Amino acid sequence: MVFSPLIAELIDALRCLPGVGPKSAQKMALYLLERDHQGADKLADSLRAALDNVGRCRRCRNLTEETECQICQRTDRNSKLVCVVETPADVVAIESAGRFDGRYFVLLGHLSPIDGIGPEELGLDKLKEFVAEDGVEEVIIATNSTLEGEATSHYIAELLKSSNIEITRIAHGVPMGGELEYVDGNTLALALEGRKKIE
Amino acid sequence: MVFSPLIAELIDALRCLPGVGPKSAQKMALYLLERDHQGADKLADSLRAALDNVGRCRRCRNLTEETECQICQRTDRNSKLVCVVETPADVVAIESAGRFDGRYFVLLGHLSPIDGIGPEELGLDKLKEFVAEDGVEEVIIATNSTLEGEATSHYIAELLKSSNIEITRIAHGVPMGGELEYVDGNTLALALEGRKKIE
Numbered sequence: 492m493v494f495s496p497l498i499a500e501l502i503d504a505l506r507c508l509p510g511v512g513p514k515s516a517q518k519m520a521l522y523l524l525e526r527d528h529q530g531a532d533k534l535a536d537s538l539r540a541a542l543d544n545v546g547r548c549r550r551c552r553n554l555t556e557e558t559e560c561q562i563c564q565r566t567d568r569n570s571k572l573v574c575v576v577e578t579p580a581d582v583v584a585i586e587s588a589g590r591f592d593g594r595y596f597v598l599l600g601h602l603s604p605i606d607g608i609g610p611e612e613l614g615l616d617k618l619k620e621f622v623a624e625d626g627v628e629e630v631i632i633a634t635n636s637t638l639e640g641e642a643t644s645h646y647i648a649e650l651l652k653s654s655n656i657e658i659t660r661i662a663h664g665v666p667m668g669g670e671l672e673y674v675d676g677n678t679l680a681l682a683l684e685g686r687k688k689i690e
Numbered sequence: 691m692v693f694s695p696l697i698a699e700l701i702d703a704l705r706c707l708p709g710v711g712p713k714s715a716q717k718m719a720l721y722l723l724e725r726d727h728q729g730a731d732k733l734a735d736s737l738r739a740a741l742d743n744v745g746r747c748r749r750c751r752n753l754t755e756e757t758e759c760q761i762c763q764r765t766d767r768n769s770k771l772v773c774v775v776e777t778p779a780d781v782v783a784i785e786s787a788g789r790f791d792g793r794y795f796v797l798l799g800h801l802s803p804i805d806g807i808g809p810e811e812l813g814l815d816k817l818k819e820f821v822a823e824d825g826v827e828e829v830i831i832a833t834n835s836t837l838e839g840e841a842t843s844h845y846i847a848e849l850l851k852s853s854n855i856e857i858t859r860i861a862h863g864v865p866m867g868g869e870l871e872y873v874d875g876n877t878l879a880l881a882l883e884g885r886k887k888i889e
Contacts, residue, residue, distance in 0.1 A: 493761070493785050494778075495754040497740045504736040507729025509721045510714065521778050522708045523737070524744055524753050525798055530706025535737040537703040538722070541696045542730055545723055554723050555694040562692070579693075579720050586692050599724055 498524065550621060552614050553597040554579050562586075562595060569593045571628040575618065575647060577601055577635055585633065593631075596621060601639040602646055613643070615650060622654055629657040636663055697723065749820060751813050752796040753778050761785075761793060768792045770827040774817065774846060776800050776834055784832065792830075795820060800838040801845055812842070814849060821853055828856040835862055 494502065498520060505516035523531035547553065548560035555561070562568060562582070572593025576582055582595050598613040610616070622630060632647055634640035648658050664682035665674050674682075693701065697719060704715040722730035746752065747759035754760070761767060761781070771792025775781055781794050797812040809815070821829060831846055833839035847857050863881035864873050873881075 493782050495744070495756055495760060497736070497743055497755045498753060500736045501740040504729070504733040507722070507726050507733055508718050510717075515709065517779065517782070518709075519707050520740070521753070523706070524740060525777065527706050528741065530703070531737060531741055534703040534706055535734055535741060537696070537699045538730060538734040538737070541700040541719070541723060542727065542734060544696055545694070554697060554720070556696045557694060561694060578724065580716065583692050583716070 547599075548597075551595050551597055552599060552617065553582060553595060554599075567592075570625055572631065573622065573627050573629070574631045574633050576633050577640065577643075581633065581635075593629075598634070598643065601634060601637075601643040603639055610646065610650075615647065618647070619650060619654070622651060622656060627656055629659060631659050631661060633661045746798075747796075750794050750796055751798060751816065752781060752794060753798075766791075769824055771830065772821065772826050772828070773830045773832050775832050776839065776842075780832065780834075797833070797842065800833060800836075800842040802838055809845065809849075814846065817846070818849060818853070821850060821855060826855055828858060830858050830860060832860045 501524075502513070502516045502520045505511055505519050506513065508516075511519070523534075541556075544556040545554055546556065548555045548558075548563055550559055550563045553560045553562070557564075569592045572591070573596055574585060574591060574593055575596045575598065576585065577598050577600060579597060579599075582597060585591050585595075596614075596618050598615075600608050600613055602608060602610070602613065621627070630647075630651060632644045634643045634647075644660055648660075651658050662685060663678065664685055665671065665678065671679070700723075701712070701715045701719045704710055704718050705712065707715075710718070722733075740755075743755040744753055745755065747754045747762055748757055749762045750759060752759040752761070756763075768791045771790070772795055773784060773790060773792055774795045774797065775784065776797050776799060778796055778798075781796060784790050784794075795817050797814075799807050799812055801807060801809070801812065820826070829846075829850060831843045833842045833846075843859055847859075850857050861884060862877065863884055864870065864877065870878070
């Protein structure tokens with residue numbers, strides 16, 4: 492009632508952003524209209540441009556507006572290694588760790604029959620092609636260690652079993668700097684199970 | 691480096707939103723592109739529409755895409771009472787308190803010579819007109835109780851002194867439910883100074 496229709500609509504539309512409730516949406520809308528017309532203008536344009544142009548890398552399915560994403564385009568990456576992750580944010584996380592120089596395959600989700608997400612939606616047929624064509628020697632499965640992530644990992648491992656490549660899963664255990672006292676039981680169980688000989 | 695240019699631009703543009711840092715901007719951008727194309731579409735459209743159409747109410751200077759805002763249009767509001775506030779969010783706050791049935795005058799800021807915001811930018815000449823024309827009997831100044839808000843309040847009081855109307859300031863004191871122990875000294879001093887006789 493207090494806001495005119497266009498402002499009310501903007502507030503409502505801002506709520507699609509993750510972590511933004513009615514109160515912050517109102518704050519954002521008023522801030523943009525009162526104080527940052529320029530920023531809002533840029534936001535409207537770049538959002539429209541990204542929506543209209545960004546699709547998926549034809550190789551690794553990561554988000555990009557080009558045919559192939561920036562990582563797939565690079566010739567200095569190890570093409571024998573492929574890391575399978577759930578989301579583009581996971582690519583960012585692994586890249587910023589700086590220890591992986593292979594390529595990625597981005598599922599954009601995990602198996603979730605309840606939401607109608609099966610192997611096809613995750614492009615797993617494409618993963619199989621990718622792996623077969625490019626002389627890949629190892630596939631590292633780095634899906635989340637949630638129930639769905641584990642299920643997806645198992646499915647992929649089964650799917651690729653017939654191809655003659657190594658399939659690995661990232662290690663689970665106590666995080667660096669983690670105090671045992673505060674680590675949950677499941678993680679501790681995995682850490683014990685995956686123990687390594689000290690040499 | 692990891693993101694393609696359009697995605698990087700979108701992440702950058704999202705940072706104009708208040709309270710959004712690089713990490714949340716990235717999360718928002720990926721969320722919109724991965725999972726909520728429809729919401730993002732609506733957001734881009736409504737942001738553009740609001741930017742292109744929303745201006746200020748010709749009477750009270752509140753944000754609206756119409757000539758007069760929804761509150762100024764209403765005939766059941768007490769036109770003898772005007773409440774001066776700094777922002778549209780303050781209008782929302784007072785409206786939701788449900789005790790005020792007059793009209794508003796929205797400064798969209800406060801006096802701040804350092805940022806080049808003087809009486810003209812706040813439309814104080816317009817306030818004077820508004821007050822003179824419409825048979826206003828009382829102006830309640832409800833600017834924030836910050837240094838700038840107080841200065842603005844003083845300025846407005848001086849400005850309207852010559853007109854034959856009552857000028858009041860909202861009360862300052864201990865908030866409802868507030869425990870004295872946790873109320874700051876300035877507020878307590880004001881609460882003591884503004885004490886009322888119990889009848």
